[in-house]
Amino acid sequence: MALILFDLAAAEDDRRFSPYCWRVKMxxxxxxxxxxxxxxxxxxxxxxxxxxxxLVPVLVxxxxxxxxxxxxxxYLERKYKDEPSLFGGASGxxxxxxxxxxxxxxxxxxxxxxxxTDIYARLHDKDKAYFRETREARWGCSLESFALPRAxxxxxxxxxxxxxxxMLQRQPFIxxxxxxxxxxxxxxxxxxxxxxxxxxxxxxxxxxxxxxGRLLDAFGGFARQAVGYDV
Amino acid sequence: MALILFDLAAAEDDRRFSPYCWRVKMxxxxxxxxxxxxxxxxxxxxxxxxxxxxLVPVLVxxxxxxxxxxxxxxYLERKYKDEPSLFGGASGxxxxxxxxxxxxxxxxxxxxxxxxTDIYARLHDKDKAYFRETREARWGCSLESFALPRAxxxxxxxxxxxxxxxMLQRQPFIxxxxxxxxxxxxxxxxxxxxxxxxxxxxxxxxxxxxxxGRLLDAFGGFARQAVGYDV
Numbered sequence: 001m002a003l004i005l006f007d008l009a010a011a012e013d014d015r016r017f018s019p020y021c022w023r024v025k026m027x028x029x030x031x032x033x034x035x036x037x038x039x040x041x042x043x044x045x046x047x048x049x050x051x052x053x054x055l056v057p058v059l060v061x062x063x064x065x066x067x068x069x070x071x072x073x074x075y076l077e078r079k080y081k082d083e084p085s086l087f088g089g090a091s092g093x094x095x096x097x098x099x100x101x102x103x104x105x106x107x108x109x110x111x112x113x114x115x116x117t118d119i120y121a122r123l124h125d126k127d128k129a130y131f132r133e134t135r136e137a138r139w140g141c142s143l144e145s146f147a148l149p150r151a152x153x154x155x156x157x158x159x160x161x162x163x164x165x166x167m168l169q170r171q172p173f174i175x176x177x178x179x180x181x182x183x184x185x186x187x188x189x190x191x192x193x194x195x196x197x198x199x200x201x202x203x204x205x206x207x208x209x210x211x212x213g214r215l216l217d218a219f220g221g222f223a224r225q226a227v228g229y230d231v
Numbered sequence: 232m233a234l235i236l237f238d239l240a241a242a243e244d245d246r247r248f249s250p251y252c253w254r255v256k257m258x259x260x261x262x263x264x265x266x267x268x269x270x271x272x273x274x275x276x277x278x279x280x281x282x283x284x285x286l287v288p289v290l291v292x293x294x295x296x297x298x299x300x301x302x303x304x305x306y307l308e309r310k311y312k313d314e315p316s317l318f319g320g321a322s323g324x325x326x327x328x329x330x331x332x333x334x335x336x337x338x339x340x341x342x343x344x345x346x347x348t349d350i351y352a353r354l355h356d357k358d359k360a361y362f363r364e365t366r367e368a369r370w371g372c373s374l375e376s377f378a379l380p381r382a383x384x385x386x387x388x389x390x391x392x393x394x395x396x397x398m399l400q401r402q403p404f405i406x407x408x409x410x411x412x413x414x415x416x417x418x419x420x421x422x423x424x425x426x427x428x429x430x431x432x433x434x435x436x437x438x439x440x441x442x443x444g445r446l447l448d449a450f451g452g453f454a455r456q457a458v459g460y461d462v
Contacts (some may be wrong), residue, residue, distance in 0.1 A: 026314045081365045085322070087322065088319075088321060088322025088323060089319050089320050089322065089323065090321025090406075090407050090408065091316070091318065091320065091323035091406040091407055091411050091413075092319060092320060092321060092322035092325075092326060092409025093324045093407060094323075094402060094404065094405060094406040094408070094411075095323060095326035095327060095329075095330060095405060095406055095407075095413050096326060096394075096403060096414075097382060097398050097402060097407075098326075098329075098330060098394060098395065098405050098413070099326060099329060100398075101393075101394040101395075102321060102333060102394040104394075104397075105393045106393075106394060116320060130401065139279075139300060142280040162332075162336045162337075163332040163333040163335075163336045163337060164329065166330045166332040166335075167328050167427045170328060171325060171328060174326060174329050175321075175322040175325040176321050176322055176324060176325025176326075177321065177325070180322050180325075182325075182326050182329070190283045205305050213455055218279075220448075
């Protein structure tokens with residue numbers, strides 16, 4: 001029986017924008033695992049109450065339920081150990097944890113400053129009040145004032161990408177010669193933007209753009225074919 | 232025959248402050264390799280001309296000469312493959328490359344803003360003009376104006392450490408359960424400061440302080456016993 005992944009959707013069922021869910025969808029492909037994705041909205045807490053918490057991704061694999069993208073990757077690595085590795089061993093997993101926190105502490109806010117109003121505009125109507133209330137409480141300001149002027153915020157994002165860019169001048173992926181979960185963590189941020197915002201974030205001569213292109217092309221163009229903006 | 236490492240020294244022969252040399256000294260201990268360290272100053276280019284370039288660390292292992300801390304780590308990993316691994320495989324090495332560039336693009340400048348005048352004060356007299364001229368040309372301003380007010384620059388450093396701090400709340404080392412070269416890369420920045428600056432950078436309740444303490448204690452307190460300030 002195919003696995004089931006609860007996957008955050010926007011107004012349309014097939015516009016899937018969660019960076020955390022994108023990590024998992026790439027990890028499933030990496031492991032050659034088929035999963036049925038179920039569109040889910042922020043306010044559909046009841047639909048995932050069985051997982052014991054309130055956020056996606058939630059993966060259902062037969063009798064097993066796993067939430068949290070990092071825990072899902074660890075679960076897949078352990079359970080499907082004969083498929084290609086997501087971490088390449090304990091030290092690869094350890095160091096991927098650093099990439100995870102760099103991504104969440106540095107890149108996520110930098111990207112959110114750029115795309116927050118694009119996200120809000122494309123949410124399902126039933127999620128708009130929830131999104132506004134939770135984010136405004138978290139940030140202590142309105143969505144509209146959290147949004148920075150675009151020229152400025154895109155420029156800041158590009159500055160924050162400096163370590164990734166420098167590294168990509170030396171090797172094709174974060175994990176080295178081939179992509180692994182560390183790559184999917186960072187790629188998720190770009191899929192989040194691509195699914196919700198028509199704004200051009202990267203120049204084609206940027207090594208980060210080229211790395212993103214390699215991941216858009218991976219698994220037969222799986223991520224490139226997803227609903228989003230071809231920027 | 233013991234290996235030889237050319238190691239940047241300050242006014243005193245035994246004050247060794249290069250963050251890049253610290254990476255290598257920790258890597259040598261990790262590999263259980265004895266090396267004789269030779270104090271070297273910035274202006275002693277002739278002493279390492281045999282390496283075909285002008286910077287330390289330079290490692291001499293019999294007939295083999297290797298420069299650049301990253302290349303030295305890769306050399307040690309390959310040559311001494313029966314000793315504990317510095318990378319834990321290809322993906323660990325790939326991801327450590329990201330840590331290297333995060334460290335050099337983000338942490339190094341943040342730390343330099345704090346300690347630049349302490350460095351200058353403790354350099355060997357023969358190096359002072361060289362250091363001033365090369366850094367002022369690189370930065371486009373005087374050493375004194377590159378130095379930021381300390382309360383501000385320490386606060387900025389602590390902010391930049393956020394991803395490392397968050398990760399260390401989940402696991403004891405960057406490489407996971409045990410330190411590897413990714414840890415020594417970041418630790419080198421703290422040894423650079425510790426050897427040259429009496430300024431307190433971290434609070435004892437900071438997970439980064441505790442991680443640094445574990446590395447100061449590693450290998451029988453090797454790094455803790457080095458000449459520096461116990462802050």
